[in-house]
Amino acid sequence: MNEEEKTKIKFSEKFSLKFRKTIIASRLFTILTVLVLIAAFIGLNMGIQALNLPQIDVTANQLYTLSESSKKALEMINQDIKIYVFGIEEDDSVVGLIKQYTQANDKITYEMLSSETNLAKVQEFELEDGYSIVVIESGESKKIIDASSEFHSYDYSTYAEVDTTEQTLTNSILSLSTVNKPKVYFVEGHNEFKIASDETAKAELGVLSTYLKNEAFEIASVNLTSTGSVPEDCDVLAIMSPENDFLENETQAILDYINRGGNIFLTRDILNQTSQLVNFQKILDVYGVTIENGYILEANSNYTVSNYPYVFRPQVSSSNDITADIASDSYMWLAYSQKLNFLPEEELNNLKVTYEELLGTTDSAVFITDFSSDINAAAASSQKGHFTIAAQVTKTISEATENEGESTEEIQSKLIISGNGQFMTDYIVSELSSQYPLSYLGSNKDFAINSISVLAEKEGGLTLRKDMAGTSYMFTATKEQNRIVLAVIFAVPVVILLIGIVVWRQRKKRK
Secondary structure (H helix, E strand, O other), X not given: OOHHHHHHHHHHHHHHHHHHHHHHHHHHHHHHHHHHHHHHHHHHHHHHHHHOOOOOOOOOOOOOOOOHHHHHHHHOOOOOEEEEEEOOOOOOHHHHHHHHHHHHOOOEEEEEEOOOOOHHHHHHOOOOOOOXXXXXXXXXXXXXXXXXXXXXXXXXXXXXXXXXXXXXXXXHHHHHHOOOOOEEEEXXXXXXXXXXXXXXXXXXXXXXXXXXXXXXXXXXXXXXXXXXXXXOOOOEEEEEOOOOOOOHHHHHHHHHHHHOOOOEEEEOOOXXXXXXXXXXXXXXXXXXXXXXOOEEEOOOHHHEEOOEEEEEOOEEOOOOOOOHHHXXXXXXXXXXXXXXXXXXXXXXXXXXXEEEXXXXXXXXXXXXXXXXOOHHHHHHOOEEEOOEEEEEEEXXXXXXXXEOOEEEOOEEEEEEEEOOOHHHOOOOOOOOOOOOOHHHOOOHHHHHHHHHHHHOOOOOOOOOOOOOOOOOOOOOOOHHHHHHHHHHHHHHHHHHHHHHHHHHHHHHHHO
16 A cells, blocks of 8 residues: 555545534534523423413403403402312413402402312312302302303394403402492383393393493382382482483482482483473473483584494593593494583572583584484584583582581582483494494493492492404414414424524535
8 A cells, every 4th residue: 555545545534534523513513502492492481481471462352351440449359359260271261360350459369279179168169070160259258150151141132242251250259348339220111221121121221231230230120100219229310211201209209319419320312303301301400401302413524424424423521530531542432412401600500500521522513403304404404513412410409517516518419411322222223333232332331331430439430341342352272272382382493493503504514
């Protein structure tokens, strides 16, 4: 073997050795890099899970986020509340919402219940496999909620399932912690909108009554002809668009209620032009207001449904607690609204009455009183300008006095009055929606609930509730889908990394 051949062998051996070392080192580097990245992914994931971050709610109406209404109500709770969850996975949205309750008030705690973790409680509540139950307990009182049925309701007007998880939980907690819930009586007997239905009666206030009960109000109907007086435990008397007049004894019962400082929530919709509600007007006269029969056309097209000027968004007061949130964050829809007329200021002062507008029109509105003429002809000869649709009215019954060391408090009667009651009903207006009732649209129901909350002097009742009108979805993965998601989260970055390393090594070799 000559020197040239020896040199070639040595060179090939050196090249082979260097090549093997490089490849091995490169592979080790690649493997170690991948392992480090995988460990980083796992560590980051475990760290995030340990932080117990809140679930991200991508629904338009924030179905899985605790509302400000609930948070305000929970602030008042100063007794221990324990929530037991049975037969529901901890990653379920119901448990996610319950965790938000515990964060809102440290008096509220929760426990995932099973035969293994707390057999005594399982036996006490008589729970069995297959049940999905939430138990809310405070002292000796408890409320058992069937999660399979009580966290949803069915709206027969829209044929849609409505999520009521938060309302049910909040109402249940408040029912255990509230001794006296405000009571609202709805007057019946004059073809008013009703809170309950049967086969022979209208059932227009289903949504409103459901939300009132979910916010810890007690509601009932009252026939003043039968009772002869407004019940003593009445916090708010609701008169919802009567079509027939009151009898004399009913009128006197309401006047007596006003004189003892009673509060009234009152609406009226368009009447037949021959209808004369004389006794109904006697009640309004106490507050110096009338509801003029007719309907408003909003000429400002920015606030109307195209080609339907009688369906419009009202101007909402931003200075009143009832409507401030609606004015800043939402909207309302009205159809065929009437206008309010108040006595001159001097006469209101004599009645000891003040008022504040809640809902109104733009300055371009027209008020139609001639139902017999063509709408265009009627509009041409009608009153134009700004009109008040709803207002909060306060009447001072007696001033506060101090005589010989004895003092009496001022007595006031408050009235929230609207020239439209239809917007808080279950009626559907096809120009706005073929599926959802008026009460679901925008913040229509919020106006009613906030108004009644103010009249009942109920804390924590002013807010924008979850708007159920419209389709919004929150993706909740199944276990199989979760595995796929995790595989994608981990596998895709690793594959991309490996491809990047291979490309980099190939380019380096070419150099």
